[in-house]
Amino acid sequence: MAVRIGVIGTSDVAKRRMIPAIKASRNFEYAGVAIAASAEWDEPHTEDAYALMLGRKQAKAQEFVGLFGGKVYGGYEELIRSADVDAVYIPLPPSLHYKWGKCALEHGKHVLMEKPFCVAGAQTEELVALAKRNNLALTENYGFVYHSQFKKIKELYAGGELGELREIRATFGFPHRAATDFRYSRTYGGGALLDCGGYTVKAACQFLRSPELVFASLTKPAGYEVDLFGSAVLRESGTNALLSFGMDNAYKCEFALWGSCGEVFSTRAFTAPDDFESTVTLCTKSGKQVIPCGTCNQFLACLDSFYNLIASGAVRDEEYKALCLQSGLLSAIEARGTADV
Structure with missing residues (x-):
């Protein structure tokens, strides 16, 4: 039977990518979308201000109904408490993930969290412990790890094409966005590390089981509340992972493994559109080979993984560990690397 999933908030990523994927999935049924009730709105507000915001959110929610069907819930908790919902997808600003993820788990709902999972490692550990106690699936949407090109990179490495792994390189950055974007707000859990930096950490951890942090640098220019760009180095058993990220940078979205016998890399590693004809490039002593990976x-693919976690408790422990590793490394990088300029 299909898992009935509801969406918390009318985010752009839900509209463009996740709900269309839910509708295309044979494993999930789209239940609807929730807009914040007055008591749930995350900013101080007057009744008039809330009424204005509510009008905008209701209009957007009705747009969702027109596009996808489903129901509009008049509050986040109303959706979470609904007997017609088995799981929730939470694409709210990062600072709200812990609160609403905890609420969902306390009410027996499986949780798919938009990245980053939480803004602090301790919050992630608490939610993982709660999910374990309540026998619930819990994951975050770093969908690139399920992409065909990333699977090909793993296959080439596992097949010995690269020899011994010497270095991992992951780079993700994009130009400055609008000043009102939540990514530039400390209150909402913004910052380059938590946004684009998380991709690079996640990618490295597909090949490193328990790396140590050996270097971190985050730059917060004058006039900004959050870091705009940064870098980090992870190390495990002689293999270094060189990570770079930024949200005031020229666009770059690359991942590479460099080994004793060869290198493999992708130049659109993390955010490939559904119709993108992906490739990876393999360089060995035999020459350079561009390998098609398709769309x-x-x-x-992330939803398929989430469904497997829901269907089988036996596979959840590895995901719980991965969530804690990812969040713990992000917290360590933040603690070690923060600097104002």
Whole structure:
């Protein structure tokens, strides 16, 4: 039977990518979308201000109904408490993930969290412990790890094409966005590390089981509340992972493994559109080979993984560990690397 999933908030990523993937999935049924009730709105507000915001959110929610069907819930907790919902997808600003993820788990709902999972490692550990106690699936949407090109990179490495792994390189950055974007707000859990930096950490951890942090640098220019760009180095058993990220940078979205016998890399590693004809490039002593990997809906692939976690408790422990490792490394990088300029 299909898992009935509801969406907390009318985010752009839900509209463009996740709900279309839910509708395309054979494992999930889209239940609807929730807008914040007055008591749930995350900013101080007057009744008039809330009424204005509510009008905008209701209009957007009705747009969702027109596009996808489903129901509009008049509050986040109303959706979470609904007997017609088995799981929730939470694409709110990062600072709200812990609160609403905890609420969902306390009410027996499986949780798919938009990245980053939480803004602090301790919050992630608490939610993982709660999910374990309540026998619930818990994951975050780093869908690129399920993409066909990333699977090909793993296959080439596992097959010995690269020899011994010497270095991992992951780079993700994009130009400055609008000043009102939540990514530039400390209150909402913004910052380059938590946004684009998380991709690079997640990618490295597909090949490192328990790396140590050996270097971190985060730069917060004058006039900004959050870091705009940074870098980090992870190390495990002689292999270094060199990570770079930024949200005031020229666009770059690259991942590479460099080994004793060869290198493999992708130049659109993390955010490939569904119709993107992906490739990876393999360089060995035999020459350079561009390997087609085809198209892939990584949001749909992420949902397939989420469904497996829901269906089988036996596979959840590895995901619980991965969530804590990811969040713990992000917290360590933040603690070690923060600097104002």
